[in-house]
Amino acid sequence: MSERRLQANEKLDFQTVMASTxxxxxxxVGMLIDTLRDTTSELTPQEQTLRTRxxxxxxxxxxxxxxxxxxxxVYKIDHxxxxxxxxxxSVRDLLEECMLQYSPLIEHKxxxxxxxxxxxxxxxxxxxxxxxxxxxxxxxxxxxxxDALLLRGIETDTGLVxxxxxxxxxxxxxxLTPTDNNDSGVDFSSGSTGLGLxxxxxxxxxxxxxxxxxxxAIDNDSSIGGGRFSLFLP
Amino acid sequence: xxxxxxxxxxxxxxxxxxxxxxxxxxxxxxxxxxxxxxxxGEDAVKKIARKPYDIVLCxxxxxxxxxxxxxxxxxxxxxxxxxxxxxxxxxxxxxxxxVMGAVEYYPDDYLTKPFTKExxxxxxxxxxxxxxxxxxxxxxxxxxxxxxxIALCDEHIGKMPKNLLEFFRLKTDLCLKTGAYEQAEAVYxxxxxxxxxxxxVMGMAKVHFHQQxxxxxxxxxxxxxxxxxxxxxxxxxxxxxYDKLGEHQQAQEALARxxxxxxxxVLRQKALGEIAHKNHDxxxxxxxxxxxxxxxxxxxxxxPHDYANLSKVFVEKDSPSQALKVLGNLQKEYKGDANAGILxxxxxxxxxxxxxxxxxxxxxxxxxxxxxxxxxxxxxxxxTMDVAQAHLTLGNKEKGNAMIKEIVRNHHDDEEILKQIEGxxxxxxxxxxxxxxxxxxxxxxxxxxxxGVTLVKEKKLKEAIDFFDKAAxxxxxxxxxxxxxxxxxxxxxxxxxxxxxxxxxARQYLDRVQRLEPANMEYQKLAKRYKTLITAK
Numbered sequence: 001m002s003e004r005r006l007q008a009n010e011k012l013d014f015q016t017v018m019a020s021t022x023x024x025x026x027x028x029v030g031m032l033i034d035t036l037r038d039t040t041s042e043l044t045p046q047e048q049t050l051r052t053r054x055x056x057x058x059x060x061x062x063x064x065x066x067x068x069x070x071x072x073x074v075y076k077i078d079h080x081x082x083x084x085x086x087x088x089x090s091v092r093d094l095l096e097e098c099m100l101q102y103s104p105l106i107e108h109k110x111x112x113x114x115x116x117x118x119x120x121x122x123x124x125x126x127x128x129x130x131x132x133x134x135x136x137x138x139x140x141x142x143x144x145x146x147d148a149l150l151l152r153g154i155e156t157d158t159g160l161v162x163x164x165x166x167x168x169x170x171x172x173x174x175x176l177t178p179t180d181n182n183d184s185g186v187d188f189s190s191g192s193t194g195l196g197l198x199x200x201x202x203x204x205x206x207x208x209x210x211x212x213x214x215x216x217a218i219d220n221d222s223s224i225g226g227g228r229f230s231l232f233l234p
Numbered sequence: 235x236x237x238x239x240x241x242x243x244x245x246x247x248x249x250x251x252x253x254x255x256x257x258x259x260x261x262x263x264x265x266x267x268x269x270x271x272x273x274x275g276e277d278a279v280k281k282i283a284r285k286p287y288d289i290v291l292c293x294x295x296x297x298x299x300x301x302x303x304x305x306x307x308x309x310x311x312x313x314x315x316x317x318x319x320x321x322x323x324x325x326x327x328x329x330x331x332x333v334m335g336a337v338e339y340y341p342d343d344y345l346t347k348p349f350t351k352e353x354x355x356x357x358x359x360x361x362x363x364x365x366x367x368x369x370x371x372x373x374x375x376x377x378x379x380x381x382x383x384i385a386l387c388d389e390h391i392g393k394m395p396k397n398l399l400e401f402f403r404l405k406t407d408l409c410l411k412t413g414a415y416e417q418a419e420a421v422y423x424x425x426x427x428x429x430x431x432x433x434x435v436m437g438m439a440k441v442h443f444h445q446q447x448x449x450x451x452x453x454x455x456x457x458x459x460x461x462x463x464x465x466x467x468x469x470x471x472x473x474x475x476y477d478k479l480g481e482h483q484q485a486q487e488a489l490a491r492x493x494x495x496x497x498x499x500v501l502r503q504k505a506l507g508e509i510a511h512k513n514h515d516x517x518x519x520x521x522x523x524x525x526x527x528x529x530x531x532x533x534x535x536x537x538p539h540d541y542a543n544l545s546k547v548f549v550e551k552d553s554p555s556q557a558l559k560v561l562g563n564l565q566k567e568y569k570g571d572a573n574a575g576i577l578x579x580x581x582x583x584x585x586x587x588x589x590x591x592x593x594x595x596x597x598x599x600x601x602x603x604x605x606x607x608x609x610x611x612x613x614x615x616x617x618t619m620d621v622a623q624a625h626l627t628l629g630n631k632e633k634g635n636a637m638i639k640e641i642v643r644n645h646h647d648d649e650e651i652l653k654q655i656e657g658x659x660x661x662x663x664x665x666x667x668x669x670x671x672x673x674x675x676x677x678x679x680x681x682x683x684x685x686g687v688t689l690v691k692e693k694k695l696k697e698a699i700d701f702f703d704k705a706a707x708x709x710x711x712x713x714x715x716x717x718x719x720x721x722x723x724x725x726x727x728x729x730x731x732x733x734x735x736x737x738x739x740a741r742q743y744l745d746r747v748q749r750l751e752p753a754n755m756e757y758q759k760l761a762k763r764y765k766t767l768i769t770a771k
Binding site for chain 2: 084086096122
């Protein structure tokens with residue numbers, strides 16, 4: 001019998017192991033979400049309690065999936081293996097698609113969705129990356145909003161602005177004030193890892209045009225009374 | 235959302251039965267009734283060959299056997315799907331990895347898992363709309379009427395549709411294919427004035443490359459990679475530029491990066507193997523050719539040449555017994571394939587020669603020659619080249635030279651091929667003699683062509699036709715001679731009216747050119763003139 005001795009290879013660095021693990025996890029969660037949606041669709045109208053529980057499960061699973069996707073993308077951008085795929089896209093189609101990704105949840109929670117975006121608005125962007133940002137923001141907004149969500153796409157003098165607004169309690173103060181101190185480390189207690197905001201900023205930064213780069217911002221100036229996320233793309 | 239799939243034939247491909255049934259349910263919720271499924275790539279290709287599907291939903295990873303990209307490649311390459319078929323690739327990837335792997339064939343869309351039925355519906359709705367927008371152009375492309383396709387693009391562009399840039403992109407792709415570089419350049423300039431979109435930068439670099447401005451092309455590509463260092467196609471073309479500029483080492487490095495970024499691409503491994511081989515980096519060549527063989531197992535890009543090349547590398551590495559082992563595998567994989575048989579024997583000859591087993595070497599070469607003769611001129615160029623190389627290596631100069639001359643006679647204007655031939659002579663230490671053979675054969679054909687062209691210019695069309703007729707007879711694979719033969723006949727008919735015999739004759743020459751290079755612009759123009767003659771009749 002031949003034996004393969006397993007060793008902790010020094011050359012295999014933590015980041016690589018983590019990236020491939022994240023990849024694997026992401027696929028698992030994807031399967032989980034598919035199965036969950038399938039099972040939910042088979043429920044009878046009488047099984048409301050079960051429906052609510054499944055919806056909660058789906059929401060959490062989507063959250064995990066989004067986080068994993070972001071981690072993986074950050075890793076790829078960091079290691080120069082993420083090819084930016086900038087093309088001309090219909091912004092309305094993109095926003096609609098992001099919305100539809102959450103339609104089972106939105107429907108179940110009875111959230112009113114509003115989409116403000118001109119039909120003819122086209123922009124140069126990486127579809128996958130921007131969808132990743134919006135999906136993540138939407139997931140949070142669905143979690144915290146009272147009963148309404150607004151997705152907006154508009155062209156301004158400086159470029160495209162995509163906004164996600166809700167009518168929940170808004171972003172907490174500690175998120176809105178920038179922290180410069182590097183010694184704060186990771187705050188495991190708040191449930192907010194900062195990954196989402198970092199990812200949004202990174203994706204925005206990848207988009208550049210004639211010397212200007214994109215950026216992302218959050219505030220509580222939502223027109224419907226809650227938090228507002230804005231993505232600016234030149 | 236308004237999406238009605240009730241009249242669509244749909245195929246769902248996934249190795250997980252749960253995913254198959256889930257996707258089937260999704261399309262059925264949009265009214266689809268004719269839905270089939272396949273659990274693996276082989277079965278998928280079989281089903282696609284049997285039924286003209288309107289929509290194919292294919293998961294990229296299908297376990298053992300063919301993957302999604304290979305199903306796509308085979309379906310398109312073998313013309314199994316209609317041009318209007320929507321092929322959607324479903325992936326678990328978060329970025330453009332799959333897009334990067336593709337070299338020749340792209341699906342109509344990529345969809346990332348997991349997705350809701352609403353997202354799938356929306357995508358399909360958009361794709362159906364898009365397909366109908368491009369229907370006329372794609373139909374022309376399918377019929378290989380590229381010039382007409384370009385004209386149709388212009389028609390659409392004139393109407394300023396909202397997806398204008400997609401038409402620009404398609405038009406430029408077509409222009410590059412037909413060699414209309416200036417036309418392409420004009421469009422790229424327009425687009426680049428708006429914004430430095432990667433595909434337009436890429437396209438402009440390709441234009442420069444084709445106009446032989448390699449330095450300029452190379453600089454553009456390096457700029458592009460500066461901001462987007464994972465743009466795999468840019469590395470492909472950068473390698474081509476370096477190669478032309480004589481920087482072979484850098485060409486190899488660029489291709490190595492492209493192969494690293496798209497680890498499943500058979501074509502890139504082949505290309506990397508070839509350049510490493512040329513650079514005498516035998517370890518790298520061995521690695522790439524082996525990989526190409528392994529990756530190509532279920533692919534349309536599987537080829538006996540990868541085995542032949544790998545065996546050559548082993549011979550050069552002084553491991554002829556390894557080479558023989560590779561050739562044994564070649565024989566096993568390609569039982570009954572005439573071309574593989576020829577290659578196999580010729581390469582065996584080279585391996586035995588290296589082992590100083592001269593008798594066996596000669597026997598192998600005899601076997602190769604016998605099979606070659608039996609094939610009666612139907613042997614692909616690459617096989618002929620390898621056999622010629624084997625002859626020269628074994629000192630059968632007469633046979634080798636004769637085969638090489640035949641190649642040059644039929645490809646006298648193809649720089650790439652002539653360069654490869656030079657390489658073969660160099661390897662056999664016959665550099666000077668090789669150069670002489672190439673240039674004299676080339677001059678011979680140029681002379682023949684010029685004589686015919688002069689006759690045409692002097693309006694001696696009948697004589698010109700007779701002359702080209704004879705010339706083309708001996709040069710069935712020479713594009714220029716056959717094109718000029720067709721042209722002389724067409725001119726004759728344009729001036730003096732057509733008749734069946736001449737029409738038939740012209741058709742034969744045109745068919746030859748179409749087989750050799752269907753997208754050739756000159757050919758397309760001739761084909762158009764020919765068609766006018768037919769319809770006027």
